[in-house]
Amino acid sequence: MPIPQPSPQPATTRQGRTRRDLVALVLAVGLYWTLATRLELFEVVSGFAQVHESWQLDELPLTLLVLSLGLTWFGWRRVQEARAALHERTIAQAEVAALLAQNRDLAQRLILAQEQERRTLARELHDELGQHCTAMRAEARFIQQAHAHTATGDSAGRIGASAERLYGLVKGMLNRLRPPALDSLGLEMALLELCDGWEQQTGIACRFMPTPCQTPSPHDLDDATAVTLYRLVQEALTNVARHAQAQQVWVNLTCRGDGCLHLQVKDDGQGLPEGTPPRHGLGLIGMQERVAALHGTLQLHSQPGQGLCIDITLPSLPPTPSAP
Ligand SMILES: Nc1ncnc2c1ncn2[C@@H]1O[C@H](COP(=O)(O)OP(=O)(O)O)[C@@H](O)[C@H]1O
Ligand SMILES: [Mg+2]
Incomplete structure (x- = not known):
């Protein structure tokens, strides 16, 4: 089964999303500015805070400002961390890809070496064992003919049959090792x-x-x-x-x-x-x-x-x- 690969996001999609978010941010700030100037929001909030000064509500706007600065810093740190993690991941991916390529190369060499070995073995089996089997069959037939109807002739016949079977086996092995066709x-x-x-x-x-x-x-x-x-x-x-x-x-x-x-x-x-x-x-x-x-x-x-x-x-x- 093929290994599923995560589909990389095209850079244009990411840039488009960043631009959209920026426009939304500017629009939100502009909307707030328009509302705030119309409704005099700060005055309303500070008036309310003055009234409840006993609860220290007048410190709220600056506290919120510090909180938003803190959140910005927090977000920026996370972005840095995510970037570092992404960088490490990219390096690891490159290493894995290189190892995979090496592995493939090794596998190819192994397969080629195996085929080479099979071919050599097939040639040797054919040249050596095949020849000897043929020679044994010929010799056995000669003895069988020279000593027909004797125990020696029968034994030579059996040797010939064994050599024949051996030759069949060798042929089968040759076929598997390196199909001659x-x-x-x-x-x-x-x-x-x-x-x-x-x-x-x-x-x-x-x-x-x-x-x-x-x-x-x-x-x-x-x-x-x-x-x-x-x-x-x-x-x-x-x-x-x-x-x-x-x-x-x-x-x-x-x-x-x-x-x-x-x-x-x-x-x-x-x-x-x-x-x-x-x-x-x-x-x-x-x-x-x-x-x-x-x-x-x-x-x-x-x-x-x-x-x-x-x-x-x-x-x-x-x-x-x-x-x-
Ligand atoms: N043609 C097939 N039809 C049904 N199952 C198959 C077939 N080929 C492979 N399989 C399944 O896949 C498994 C793995 O096959 P394979 O890697 O060749 O190992 P092995 O033949 O030694 O079991 C088999 O054990 C079998 O369950
Ligand atoms: Mg199998």
Whole structure:
């Protein structure tokens, strides 16, 4: 959910209010002056005070003058204090903003490092484990053929089957670590593949609807943005499978007129529980971190019984040469 920000008052509104108050003050004084000169108010008050001199009422006008001066001083002190507090708050806000920017920067670096690590791991798994699995399968087949219908041949067959299973596992891990389609086919096809695979796995219909973009085309996206979009859809689909009890999910990727990318993942499940803010597990927090690291926004829209809609907007970034 976006953090609500206090809306700053425009300076022109404040100046207008000060001018209005000053006019009201001058009018009130002028009105009093007119009334006082017409009714000779001071004479009336001092006459009344003279009559009740025993109660020291004649000291009242000057006492009221001192009181009004005192109140002016009191008000001025409070204004000074309020100004100092405002100044401190402005400094604190600037510090918080700087820390937030630092945090975002750190999150972006962490995410990039994580993706880099995943990519390296995937390459090593593919090059080392994958090759060895293939070699084991070939050797096992050779032994099996050379010792057909013997205990050695049967054992070699089992070794070959184990190597086959191991290879399947490695392939699955490779897919999760760094989806090969992302590099070979681009974001759109990788998302399509993800959607189809997820649909087959979960039995929940997944409709991926990319809208053709002119600028930027998803093919022109820098690696960080493409990987971020892929991981966001991955986590959103995992959540649908785990929490939504949905029949269908729609994944939309569009480019807006202002050049921003808009991703929407919407399901027709039970939605977030009513009245309570969503319990942010690592998934939603991770999504927010990824989006914030690219200076984007993430919003959750949910009605109980009408599913959850995740709206993500990312500014389109120019391709960076140092892709992870
Ligand atoms: N598509 C969804 N439909 C209903 N509830 C959801 C959905 N996605 C997330 N949630 C709710 O938000 C919570 C936080 O999700 P997440 O941060 O991914 O953590 P986790 O999946 O580990 O529980 C979930 O526990 C769930 O209650
Ligand atoms: Mg989750």
